[in-house]
Amino acid sequence: MFRENLIYSTRMQVVKVFSRGDFSAVSTCGSGNFVSVLDTDIPVFFSFLTERLFQLPFDLAMSFFVIFLFFKISPFFAGLLLSFGIIITILSHVSSRRLREKSHGAQVAKGRLRQFLTETLRGIWVVKAMCAERWRKKGFEKLQERETEKSLERHLFSGFVMLWNHSGARVIALAILLAGGIAMLDGKISLGMLFFYLTVGPLVFSPFYYFISLVRDYRISSGAYRRIFSMLNIPTEFSGSGGWVGGRIEFKDIWFSYGDEWVLKGVSFAVEPGEHVALVGRSGAGKSTLVNLLLRFYEPQRGKIRVGGMDVRDIDLGVLRGRIGMVPQDVFIFSGTLRENILMGMDVDEERLEKVIRMAGIDRILEKLPEGLDSVVGEGGYGLSGGERQRVGIARVLLREPEVVIFDEAMSALDSYSEMKIKEFIEDWGKGRTFVVIAHRWSTVRDFPSVLFLHEGRVIKSTHEELMRIKEYREMFKGEEGK
Numbered sequence: 001m002f003r004e005n006l007i008y009s010t011r012m013q014v015v016k017v018f019s020r021g022d023f024s025a026v027s028t029c030g031s032g033n034f035v036s037v038l039d040t041d042i043p044v045f046f047s048f049l050t051e052r053l054f055q056l057p058f059d060l061a062m063s064f065f066v067i068f069l070f071f072k073i074s075p076f077f078a079g080l081l082l083s084f085g086i087i088i089t090i091l092s093h094v095s096s097r098r099l100r101e102k103s104h105g106a107q108v109a110k111g112r113l114r115q116f117l118t119e120t121l122r123g124i125w126v127v128k129a130m131c132a133e134r135w136r137k138k139g140f141e142k143l144q145e146r147e148t149e150k151s152l153e154r155h156l157f158s159g160f161v162m163l164w165n166h167s168g169a170r171v172i173a174l175a176i177l178l179a180g181g182i183a184m185l186d187g188k189i190s191l192g193m194l195f196f197y198l199t200v201g202p203l204v205f206s207p208f209y210y211f212i213s214l215v216r217d218y219r220i221s222s223g224a225y226r227r228i229f230s231m232l233n234i235p236t237e238f239s240g241s242g243g244w245v246g247g248r249i250e251f252k253d254i255w256f257s258y259g260d261e262w263v264l265k266g267v268s269f270a271v272e273p274g275e276h277v278a279l280v281g282r283s284g285a286g287k288s289t290l291v292n293l294l295l296r297f298y299e300p301q302r303g304k305i306r307v308g309g310m311d312v313r314d315i316d317l318g319v320l321r322g323r324i325g326m327v328p329q330d331v332f333i334f335s336g337t338l339r340e341n342i343l344m345g346m347d348v349d350e351e352r353l354e355k356v357i358r359m360a361g362i363d364r365i366l367e368k369l370p371e372g373l374d375s376v377v378g379e380g381g382y383g384l385s386g387g388e389r390q391r392v393g394i395a396r397v398l399l400r401e402p403e404v405v406i407f408d409e410a411m412s413a414l415d416s417y418s419e420m421k422i423k424e425f426i427e428d429w430g431k432g433r434t435f436v437v438i439a440h441r442w443s444t445v446r447d448f449p450s451v452l453f454l455h456e457g458r459v460i461k462s463t464h465e466e467l468m469r470i471k472e473y474r475e476m477f478k479g480e481e482g483k
Helices: 002-020 023-029 031-073 075-122 124-129 133-185 191-232 287-294 317-323 338-343 350-360 386-400 416-429 471-476
Strands: 249-257 262-271 276-280 302-307 324-327 404-408 434-438 450-455 458-462
Touching: 002 031, 002 191, 031 075, 031 191, 075 133, 075 191, 133 191, 249 287, 262 287, 262 302, 262 450, 262 458, 276 287, 287 404, 287 434, 317 324, 324 386, 338 350, 338 386, 350 386, 450 471
Parallel strands: 276 434, 276 450, 324 404, 404 434
Antiparallel strands: 249 262, 249 302, 450 458
16 A cells, blocks of 8 residues: 555656646657656556565564574684675676666667557557558567567566576575585584574575665666656746736747757747737748747747736746637647537536537537537547637637637638638637737738738738738738639
8 A cells, every 4th residue: 555655646746747847848758758657667666665675674684693693603604605695696786787777778668669659549540641551560560679679688687687696596505515514524513503504594695685686676676766757857847926917918039949940030029919910921930939939838048028018937827828828720639528628627607618619619510429518529539620629729718718819720720611700700709809810821811900920030010911012921822812
């Protein structure tokens, strides 16, 4: 029970740290490593602590008593036994260091295999649509072979260490028999004393063998501990303590890069309270990066982002993200019911939920679901189309009634009629709220009074008509004019 409680509390702590961890650090950690730590490393480490260490004091007490007894009876035999025990312990200690390396390699290989499987299952639609089953199968075979090879190396080496330990016990018993037999033939000891040495002598080595296995398990568990510790050491997102003041959103001389190349180069612009703007730019220009910086998933290398004159780093993260509603291009659907996916833990009354369902157009989805809101939509929302998933994302935002709403290509999967209804919804529900819509379509952008054009790491804010005078802006809508 004690061990299970330790495992439970540590897992909860890891999940807590992971959920509050810095986004960039968490995203590079890998789902396979995370699952491997929870599923394997934590049980291994606490099994070592609770099952191995507690036994050591009793074995040591018994060993010291037997050694004391031997020294009283025969200092020669006591010295002989201790010498063998020390030699075996030193050799086993050296071999166990290699065992730790092999255990670490096996765990890393297992983590990569799990991550590969997780990605394959989540992206199974893409795999099948692109006829890439053979590619994923080859990748799986390669990682599986690697994991099997590393696990086999660990087990073989562990078996070798155990074989050496047992062989050492046989060598010690043989040494006692030979030395005792010679002493008995010389009349120095009796047959009874020889049997005493053979019977009690091995008890001296119980702690030695236990220490050898303890060191072996320690090497394995220390690798597990390092992985647990590295997970618990994920830097926590820095959060201010200030409240939401609302108002003007301002980016001032923002520079940001994911690596060596700058994505944003001194970006400066402002969005006024209640303003509706479109954010456009070629793929990879940094549109989603601007949103991630506002939500503080990343921090700029230079510059300031302010809301209502307050630095976003001074605003409590929960408050900041709670006041900014985000509808991503690819809305993630969790396994569970449609109701659970819309509410996401919120406690709202049925009247308000029904109103949001109508506003987001989810009532059309309910017509085809046998159990309505309580229908299970499946992992990844395989039972919903792209447009339906985006409607779920819109409903999530509506329930939270944020002051700033960001649509990140959230209308890309909608037909023209649905897009028109969403625009009408923005004009109606969005009065008094700030809207930033990331878009590529001419039909979406042309109706916004202000447009933010992101090009070559910088932002130009103007009207759609004025920006059409810029060649690079015009080329993004080539062939769409007049549609």
